[in-house]
Amino acid sequence: MDQENKKLSRRKFVNTGIQGTTLLGLNPLLLTGRTPREQLKKTVKGACYHDCPDTCSWEVTSEQGKVTRFEASSSNPFTAGSLCNKMVHFPDDVTFHPDRILTPLKRTGAKGSGEFERIGWSQALSEIAQQLKNIVSHQGGEAILPFGYAGTEGLVQNDAMSSRFFARLGASKLGRTICGDTAATGVALALGSTTGVLPEDMVHSKFIILWGTNPVISNPHLIPYLDEAKKAGARVVLVDPYRSASASIADWHIQPRPGTDVVLALAMIHTILRENLWDEDYVASYTTGIEELRSHVQKYDPETAAQITGISVTDIEHLAVQYAQSQPSLIRVLIGMEKSNHGANAFWAIAMLPALVGAWRKPGGGLLHFTFELFGECLNWEGIDLANSIAEGERRTINMVELGKVLTDHDLQPPVKSLFVYNSNPAVIVPNQNLVIEGLKRNDLLTVVIEHFMTDTARYADYIFPATSQLEHWDLMISWGQCYINLNEPALEPLGEAKPNCEFFRLLAKQMDFDDAYFSESDLKIIKTALKSKHPYLKGIDFKYLLKHGWARLQLPDPWLPHATGNFRTKSGKCEFYSQALAEEGKSPLPDHYPVQKTTEDHAQYPLQLLSIKSTRYFLNTSHANIEHLRTAEGDPKIEIHQTDAISRNLKNGDWVMVFNQRGEIQVKVEISQKVKEGIVMVPQGFWSSLTKGGSSVNALTTDKLSDMGGGSALQETKVEVKKI
Ligand SMILES: Nc1nc2c(c(=O)[nH]1)N[C@H]1C(S)=C(S)[C@@H](COP(=O)(O)OP(=O)(O)OC[C@H]3O[C@@H](n4cnc5c(=O)[nH]c(N)nc54)[C@H](O)[C@@H]3O)O[C@H]1N2
Ligand SMILES: Nc1nc2c(c(=O)[nH]1)N[C@H]1C(S)=C(S)[C@@H](COP(=O)(O)OP(=O)(O)OC[C@H]3O[C@@H](n4cnc5c(=O)[nH]c(N)nc54)[C@H](O)[C@@H]3O)O[C@H]1N2
Ligand code: SF4
Numbered sequence: 001m002d003q004e005n006k007k008l009s010r011r012k013f014v015n016t017g018i019q020g021t022t023l024l025g026l027n028p029l030l031l032t033g034r035t036p037r038e039q040l041k042k043t044v045k046g047a048c049y050h051d052c053p054d055t056c057s058w059e060v061t062s063e064q065g066k067v068t069r070f071e072a073s074s075s076n077p078f079t080a081g082s083l084c085n086k087m088v089h090f091p092d093d094v095t096f097h098p099d100r101i102l103t104p105l106k107r108t109g110a111k112g113s114g115e116f117e118r119i120g121w122s123q124a125l126s127e128i129a130q131q132l133k134n135i136v137s138h139q140g141g142e143a144i145l146p147f148g149y150a151g152t153e154g155l156v157q158n159d160a161m162s163s164r165f166f167a168r169l170g171a172s173k174l175g176r177t178i179c180g181d182t183a184a185t186g187v188a189l190a191l192g193s194t195t196g197v198l199p200e201d202m203v204h205s206k207f208i209i210l211w212g213t214n215p216v217i218s219n220p221h222l223i224p225y226l227d228e229a230k231k232a233g234a235r236v237v238l239v240d241p242y243r244s245a246s247a248s249i250a251d252w253h254i255q256p257r258p259g260t261d262v263v264l265a266l267a268m269i270h271t272i273l274r275e276n277l278w279d280e281d282y283v284a285s286y287t288t289g290i291e292e293l294r295s296h297v298q299k300y301d302p303e304t305a306a307q308i309t310g311i312s313v314t315d316i317e318h319l320a321v322q323y324a325q326s327q328p329s330l331i332r333v334l335i336g337m338e339k340s341n342h343g344a345n346a347f348w349a350i351a352m353l354p355a356l357v358g359a360w361r362k363p364g365g366g367l368l369h370f371t372f373e374l375f376g377e378c379l380n381w382e383g384i385d386l387a388n389s390i391a392e393g394e395r396r397t398i399n400m401v402e403l404g405k406v407l408t409d410h411d412l413q414p415p416v417k418s419l420f421v422y423n424s425n426p427a428v429i430v431p432n433q434n435l436v437i438e439g440l441k442r443n444d445l446l447t448v449v450i451e452h453f454m455t456d457t458a459r460y461a462d463y464i465f466p467a468t469s470q471l472e473h474w475d476l477m478i479s480w481g482q483c484y485i486n487l488n489e490p491a492l493e494p495l496g497e498a499k500p501n502c503e504f505f506r507l508l509a510k511q512m513d514f515d516d517a518y519f520s521e522s523d524l525k526i527i528k529t530a531l532k533s534k535h536p537y538l539k540g541i542d543f544k545y546l547l548k549h550g551w552a553r554l555q556l557p558d559p560w561l562p563h564a565t566g567n568f569r570t571k572s573g574k575c576e577f578y579s580q581a582l583a584e585e586g587k588s589p590l591p592d593h594y595p596v597q598k599t600t601e602d603h604a605q606y607p608l609q610l611l612s613i614k615s616t617r618y619f620l621n622t623s624h625a626n627i628e629h630l631r632t633a634e635g636d637p638k639i640e641i642h643q644t645d646a647i648s649r650n651l652k653n654g655d656w657v658m659v660f661n662q663r664g665e666i667q668v669k670v671e672i673s674q675k676v677k678e679g680i681v682m683v684p685q686g687f688w689s690s691l692t693k694g695g696s697s698v699n700a701l702t703t704d705k706l707s708d709m710g711g712g713s714a715l716q717e718t719k720v721e722v723k724k725i
């Protein structure tokens with residue numbers, strides 16, 4: 001069956017499903033004797049499921065199985081009445097999209113061909129259970145690998161039941177390190193945790209550095225707070241090797257070479273100490289290791305730093321002086337900057353700056369990073385996160401960044417014989433894409449994908465199961481970028497044969513003859529258990545409250561001054577400029593820029609450094625990149641290249657080119673751009689390979705090398721060459 005026919009047959013199935021009742025003229029009331037939920041007009045509250053720091057609240061009205069109103073919450077101050085342009089048409093773009101997968105499917109053609117036939121839920125689950133039992137008895141549970149990421153951020157559908165299932169099975173654990181672990185590891189070395197300034201307190205800041213983050217695209221609901229700060233006189237600096245959309249809201253753009261931020265931060269520390277602009281009292285009371293830091297930064301004088309970073313001595317000094325003198329000063333970091341050889345070291349050095357200048361003393365001063373630890377503290381995790389208590393014995397961890405290597409490693413013991421993908425699209429988002437695909441093509445790999453759409457990953461599945469969308473399941477939404485908790489109430493019954501992720505794992509557990517009581521907990525029970533907590537942040541916030549109001553801001557102390565008097569979450573309770581713990585492990589106790597061993601890809605054959613960032617306005621990672629009107633709005637995949645590099649390769653705007661290296665090649669359109677410096681090119685991440693000219697997307701080029709700490713990826717260290725097609 002070709003792709004078009006398959007689409008038609010799925011569309012037909014949905015339509016006849018709906019028309020069936022209408023044509024027969026049967027009133028469902030007569031059949032059931034009660035009013036089905038579908039018939040009633042009702043309005044529910046919910047929240048966006050995406051892996052986005054904003055976690056917007058919404059309201060949905062549905063009637064007879066249709067959505068008649070889908071709007072941002074007008075009452076939630078953070079959402080402020082607007083969803084982003086990726087999500088305004090969400091019901092049509094995802095839930096009711098004709099391409100949506102609404103029945104289980106079984107592969108009929110070769111892996112990757114996208115040829116499938118319908119299969120019933122119970123038949124498919126029983127076939128899978130048979131194969132799993134076989135794998136467990138021959139290779140052991142660790143031959144099974146779950147690959148679930150943040151397709152939905154909901155606490156229930158993200159991993160609540162799946163983590164129990166894979167623990168019970170004794171499966172390998174997935175190191176979920178592709179996003180944020182490197183950043184968090186670096187920040188925590190200095191501060192012990194990542195929760196600092198809250199986003200709303202940005203309005204008090206007088207000097208804001210957006211350091212390696214692009215909020216105009218990635219965190220749009222932060223912008224009103226930034227605008228308010230600007231109105232009150234704050235100056236905004238963007239530090240980014242790429243002139244991102246956020247340059248438009250900055251007063252000053254500093255453009256370092258990628259991966260050199262640790263040097264810039266250490267040179268700022270050098271300057272602040274040299275110019276005596278540090279807060280001696282704060283440092284004496286609430287930090288450790290200032291003398292070690294002082295001698296360490298001697299070698300990072302602005303002249304040396306200028307050579308490494310490509311930023312002038314004057315700019316480095318000016319930045320340091322202004323940052324120290326404009327109190328309260330704020331540094332906003334997020335994630336993007338982590339994906340390099342020195343990613344954690346950069347976050348580590350940057351996290352020291354607020355303590356050095358005493359920025360933490362006042363509201364709006366300090367580091368603004370993540371907020372998820374607040375939810376970690378107050379929710380009843382022990383009640384829902386049961387994996388550790390279920391698992392018997394140690395289980396190996398497989399780093400998701402290395403999926404390609406792992407699936408193609410002939411010596412791995414036990415080999416991965418089965419892969420379960422949910423909430424993710426690894427064939428597109430994991431570095432070294434061609435190696436991932438080589439692995440996914442293995443005929444001896446049982447691949448199960450739970451999805452909304454026939455993604456590039458689903459095409460390689462043996463079985464695909466239809467997942468519900470956020471309008472069809474319960475969930476509890478926490479956030480990594482703000483302080484609101486949301487209950488997501490379903491507006492609709494599941495379409496077709498779709499089921500929530502949790503239900504998939506409950507049913508498979510049954511097929512595996514797992515009769516443990518924790519598999520029978522309903523989604524609602526999991527939510528209620530999570531909320532069972534006496535923590536003061538949740539005072540007055542329970543299931544009943546959330547059902548009525550949808551959202552609540554955590555009851556945090558006001559004013560929120562987490563480190564005005566120290567209280568760091570490090571072992572010493574202070575901001576640690578010197579890490580005793582790392583020293584004891586024989587590692588560098590201070591952030592550093594060290595020579596990285598060059599490989600053949602560096603310089604010679606592939607002279608251009610490739611940044612592949614999430615600059616897409618209409619996609620959220622690879623989500624929505626299959627929706628035609630959003631793809632059209634986003635335009636063709638492109639490469640932004642500096643004029644000098646374009647001229648030397650005889651390239652013009654609009655030329656189609658091949659970007660290549662030893663790992664792969666992709667086809668993109670040239671955009672000669674002043675947003676990148678000479679020697680750097682930028683290709684956005686998010687486009688699906690199957691919908692892209694040439695059949696590959698940017699991760700076909702990226703390296704699967706790991707960053708310095710935290711197990712994250714160093715994919716921005718990729719080198720490429722470009723030629724006209
Ligand atoms: N529209 C949209 N929004 C999104 C996403 C999306 O795909 N689309 N994805 C979501 C996800 S999963 C995440 S993790 C967040 C990410 O949010 P951000 O971290 O804000 O975004 P990124 O685009 O990953 O990276 C931000 C910037 O870091 C820069 N950068 C790269 N390397 C370096 C470096 O070495 N030094 C410095 N100083 N800067 C560097 C990039 O050029 C980029 O402009 O966004 C979320 N929001
Ligand atoms: N080159 C390059 N690569 C990158 C990055 C980069 O900056 N550059 N960024 C990295 C980062 S930070 C991240 S976070 C990752 C993101 O990678 P992923 O987390 O894999 O994100 P998506 O590509 O959006 O895939 C999520 C999938 O989950 C599905 N989904 C949504 N809701 C549900 C549900 O309820 N159930 C099920 N079963 N499925 C659901 C969606 O349809 C979608 O296909 O990409 C990483 N890869
Ligand atoms: S993707 Fe982010 S900004 Fe857009 S609606 Fe969802 S949470 Fe809000």
Ligand SMILES: [Mo]
Nearest residue numbers: 051178179335
């Ligand atoms: Mo991410």
